[in-house]
Amino acid sequence: MDRPRRRLALLLEYDGTSFCGSQLQANGPSIQGELERAIESMTGCFTRVALAGRTDAGVHALGQVACFDTDTSYPCQAFVGGLNVRLAQSIAVRAARKVEAAFDPRRQATARRYRYHVLLSGVRSPLLQGRSWRVPAGLDVARMQEASQCLLGEHDFAAFASPEAARGSTRRTVRSFSIRRCGRSLFVEAEANAFLMHQMRRTVAALVDIGSGRLSLDEFRRHLDQARPGSYEHSAPACGLCLLCVRYDPPLFPDEREQG
Amino acid sequence: MDRPRRRLALLLEYDGTSFCGSQLQANGPSIQGELERAIESMTGCFTRVALAGRTDAGVHALGQVACFDTDTSYPCQAFVGGLNVRLAQSIAVRAARKVEAAFDPRRQATARRYRYHVLLSGVRSPLLQGRSWRVPAGLDVARMQEASQCLLGEHDFAAFASPEAARGSTRRTVRSFSIRRCGRSLFVEAEANAFLMHQMRRTVAALVDIGSGRLSLDEFRRHLDQARPGSYEHSAPACGLCLLCVRYDPPLFPDEREQG
Numbered sequence: 001m002d003r004p005r006r007r008l009a010l011l012l013e014y015d016g017t018s019f020c021g022s023q024l025q026a027n028g029p030s031i032q033g034e035l036e037r038a039i040e041s042m043t044g045c046f047t048r049v050a051l052a053g054r055t056d057a058g059v060h061a062l063g064q065v066a067c068f069d070t071d072t073s074y075p076c077q078a079f080v081g082g083l084n085v086r087l088a089q090s091i092a093v094r095a096a097r098k099v100e101a102a103f104d105p106r107r108q109a110t111a112r113r114y115r116y117h118v119l120l121s122g123v124r125s126p127l128l129q130g131r132s133w134r135v136p137a138g139l140d141v142a143r144m145q146e147a148s149q150c151l152l153g154e155h156d157f158a159a160f161a162s163p164e165a166a167r168g169s170t171r172r173t174v175r176s177f178s179i180r181r182c183g184r185s186l187f188v189e190a191e192a193n194a195f196l197m198h199q200m201r202r203t204v205a206a207l208v209d210i211g212s213g214r215l216s217l218d219e220f221r222r223h224l225d226q227a228r229p230g231s232y233e234h235s236a237p238a239c240g241l242c243l244l245c246v247r248y249d250p251p252l253f254p255d256e257r258e259q260g
Numbered sequence: 261m262d263r264p265r266r267r268l269a270l271l272l273e274y275d276g277t278s279f280c281g282s283q284l285q286a287n288g289p290s291i292q293g294e295l296e297r298a299i300e301s302m303t304g305c306f307t308r309v310a311l312a313g314r315t316d317a318g319v320h321a322l323g324q325v326a327c328f329d330t331d332t333s334y335p336c337q338a339f340v341g342g343l344n345v346r347l348a349q350s351i352a353v354r355a356a357r358k359v360e361a362a363f364d365p366r367r368q369a370t371a372r373r374y375r376y377h378v379l380l381s382g383v384r385s386p387l388l389q390g391r392s393w394r395v396p397a398g399l400d401v402a403r404m405q406e407a408s409q410c411l412l413g414e415h416d417f418a419a420f421a422s423p424e425a426a427r428g429s430t431r432r433t434v435r436s437f438s439i440r441r442c443g444r445s446l447f448v449e450a451e452a453n454a455f456l457m458h459q460m461r462r463t464v465a466a467l468v469d470i471g472s473g474r475l476s477l478d479e480f481r482r483h484l485d486q487a488r489p490g491s492y493e494h495s496a497p498a499c500g501l502c503l504l505c506v507r508y509d510p511p512l513f514p515d516e517r518e519q520g
Contacts, residue, residue, distance in 0.1 A: 015386040080383060090386045106307060123340060125349045126275040127320060127391075127502075242387075 005071045007078060007103055010035075011095040011253045012064040012185035017130050017239065018090060022055040022064065030211045031091060035066055038086035043072045043080070052105035056198070058129070058238030061173050062092075063113075063245035065252060067105045072196070097254050100116040111191050111247040117240045118186040125159070125184075132185070133204075133206060139211030141181055147210045147220050148177045151190075151203065160203045161196030166229035170196055174232035179207070198235055205234035265331045267363055268339060270295075271355040271373030272324040273515045277390050277499065278350060282315040282324065291315070291351060295326055298346035302339070303332045312365035312506040313372050315376055318460070318498030320391070321372075323354075323505035327365045327511060345365045347393070355513050359438045371435060371451050371507040376464045378446040385444075392445070393500035394463075399439055399471030407470045407480050411450075411463065416487035426489035429458055439441045449504070465494035 002079060012031070019027035032059050035049045037063075074082070079096040087093070119132040128134075130161035151174050158170035174192045177214075206223070209215035222243055223232045246252075272291070280288035287299035295309045312325035332382075334342070339356040347353070379385055379392040388394075411434050434452045441447075443446060448464050466483070469475035483492045506512075 013386050062387065082321070084383055089389060092384050092386050094381075094383055121354075123344055123354055124349070124350050124352050126273050127322065129349060131387075 003071045003073055005069055005107050006099070007067060007069050007099050007101050008076060009097055009099045009103065009252055010068075010079065010083070010093050011064045011256055012061060012066055013092045013094055013128070014061050014064065015090040015130075016055060016060045019057060021059075022051050022053070022061075031064070034087060034091055035068075035083070038083045039068060039070070041086050042082045043070055043074075045070070045072075051106055052109050053195075053243055054197070055241075056201075056238050056241055058095055058243045059243065060239075061243040063253075063256070064243055065105045065109070065133055065134070065246045065248075067103060095256055097233065097253065099252070105246070106181075107239050108193075108248060109246045110249050111193055112195055113189065113191040113244040113247070114195065114198060114200045115242050115244050116188040117235060117242070118188065118204065118208060118236075120184050122185055128185075130239050131242075133237045139186070140209065140213070141179060141186065141211060143209045143217065145179050145208060146213040147217055148179055148193075150189075150224060151177050155224060157191045157196055157199055157224075158227040158229045159231040160206065160221040161230065162198040162202075163230035165196040170227065170229070172196060172199070187206065191247075200241055201236045201238065202232050202234065204236040204240070206232050208236065209234060215222075221256070262418050263333055265329050265361070267327060267329050267359050267361050267366060268326075268336060269357055269363065269512055270326045270343070270353050271501045271516055272321060272326055273352045273354055274324065275319050275350040275390075276315060276318050276320045279317060281319075282311050282321075283315070289408070290472065291321075291324070291443075292326075294347060294351055295328075295343070295500060298343045299328060299330070302342045303330055305330070305332075308322050310365055312369050313455075313503055314457075315486075315501075315503055316461075317460040319501045320505065321497075321503040323391065323516070324503055325369070325506045327359065327363060347408065350351060355455045355516055357513065359512070362383045364397045365506070368508060369454075369506045370509050370510050371453055372455060373507070374455065375502050375504050376448040376460060376496060377502070378448065378464065378496075380441075380444050380446055385500075388445075393470070393497045395468055397444070399468065400445070400473070401439060401446065401471060404467045404471040405416065405439050407467060407477055408439055408448075410481055410484060411437050417459055417463075418457055418487040418489045419483040419491040420459050420466060421490065422458040422462075422506045423490035425456040425458070430487065430489070432456060432459070451496040451507075460501055461496045461498065462492050464496040466492050468496065468500075469494060 022031040024032045047068045076096045083093045116133040119134040120137040154173040176191045282291040374379045378393040379394040380397040381388045414433040436451045
C-alpha cells in the first residue's frame with residue numbers, strides 16, 4: 001500500500017561553530033547534511049532537505065526553517081524526538097509541522113530576522129566567546145544608531161554585500177533595524193524581506209567603524225548610495241551572528257518565540 | 261632591593277563547565293589552581309589565591325573576586341593581559357586593582373548576587389546547553405514568584421542547603437529575589453549577604469517544583485520554617501547557575517557592570 005507523501009517543515013536551532021554553513025558542503029559538516037543524515041537514519045529513506053535561509057560557516061540560528069518530503073506514517077511530532085536523538089548536540093529540531101506539498105521555505109518566506117552580538121570589552125569573555133564579536137569599549141552608540149536609520153526601507157545594498165551577491169538584484173527592504181545596549185553587550189537586530197550574502201556582517205562592521213570613528217556618516221551614506229558591489233570590505237566575524245527567525249504569512253510556527 | 265609586597269584583587273569571569281569548582285581540588289582543575297599556575301608562570305613566584313565565593317563544579321561566574329600577594333613591580337593592569345594569555349579560554353581576568361594588605365575577599369564582601377537560568381522547553385537547546393537547566397514549559401510562574409517572596413529578609417535557610425552547611429549558622433539575609441520570564445527563559449536572580457552551600461540550586465529546584473505543582477506553597481513554607489538541615493533534597497543542576505557579582509562597600513570594581 002502506497003503511503004501518501006507529505007511535506008514537513010522543521011524549526012531548527014543550531015550552534016554554527018563547528019559547521020561549514022547551512023548548505024551542503026564538500027569540505028565539512030553542514031546543517032543540511034546533518035539533517036539529511038538524521039532523516040535517513042530515522043526513516044530509512046534519503047530525502048533532500050531545503051532550508052529557508054543560508055547561513056555562513058560559524059553563524060548560529062534560533063529559528064531556521066527546513067523542509068523535506070516523507071512517505072512515512074510517523075506523526076509530525078515524532079520527528080522532533082526522533083531527529084533530536086540522531087542529531088549532534090549542536091543542532092536541535094524545536095518543532096515540526098505538515099505544510100502544503102508545494103511549500104518552498106525560501107521563496108515563501110516574507111522576512112528574515114537576524115541578531116548580531118557585539119561585546120564591548122577590552123578582555124575576552126569565556127561566557128560569550130563563540131557567540132559574539134569582541135571590540136574595545138568606547139563606541140559612539142548614538143552615532144551608530146543615527147547611521148543605522150539610513151538603512152531602513154528599500155535600498156540597493158550592493159555596497160554591503162559580497163560582490164558575488166551582485167549577480168542578481170541587490171535591492172532589499174529593511175523593515176526594522178535596532179541597536180540596543182545591554183551592559184557590555186550591543187545587540188544589532190535587523191529584519192528584511194531578505195538579506196544579500198554577508199550583508200548583515202558587513203553592515204555591522206561598518207556600524208562599528210562608525211562607532212569607533214574610523215568611518216564617517218557621510219562616507220557610510222556614500223557607500224550605500226553609490227551601491228558599488230562589495231565596496232565596503234570589512235566584515236564582522238560569523239560567530240556574532242544568529243538567524244533569529246524566518247517569517248511566513250500566516251506564521252508557520254506561531255507558538256514558538258523567536259528569541260532565545 | 262626588596263620590593264614592597266602588594267595585595268591585588270582580580271575580577272574574574274569563567275565558564276565553569278570543565279572545572280571541579282572554584283577551590284583547589286585533588287580530582288581535577290579548579291579556578292584557584294589555574295590562577296595560581298598562571299600567576300606563578302607570570303611572576304616566577306608561587307602565591308596562594310583566595311576567592312570571594314565558592315562555586316561548585318560546573319557553576320559559572322561573571323564577577324568572582326580573587327586576591328593574591330605579589331612583590332613584583334608590574335603595574336596592576338599588566339596582570340590583566342599577562343594572566344589572560346596564560347589562562348585557558350574558559351577563565352578571564354576582567355580587571356585588577358590594588359587593595360589593602362589585610363583585604364579579605366570573602367569576609368569583607370557585603371553581598372553576593374547569583375542568577376539561575378531555567379530554560380522552559382520540551383527540546384534541548386544547542387545555544388543554551390551548559391548554561392541553563394531545561395525543564396518542560398508550563399510552569400506557573402506567578403505561583404513561583406509568590407513563593408519566592410517568602411525568602412526575602414533574614415531566615416534560617418537550613419532546609420534549602422546542603423546538610424554539611426549546618427555546621428555553622430544557617431541564617432542568611434536575602435536582600436532581593438526576582439523571577440523574570442524572557443521568551444523561553446526564566447531568570448531567577450537573588451542577592452544575599454551570603455549563601456549556604458547549594459542554597460541557590462536547592463531553592464531553584466523547590467521553586468520549579470512549585471511551578472510544576474509538585475510542591476505546594478504550604479509545604480515550601482513548612483520547609484523554610486522548620487529549618488531542618490537539607491530537608492529539601494532536590495537540587496537544580498550546576499550549569500544553570502552563575503555568580504554575577506560580589507559586592508563590597510565601597511565597590512571594588514565600580515567601572516565593571518555586573519551582568520554579561
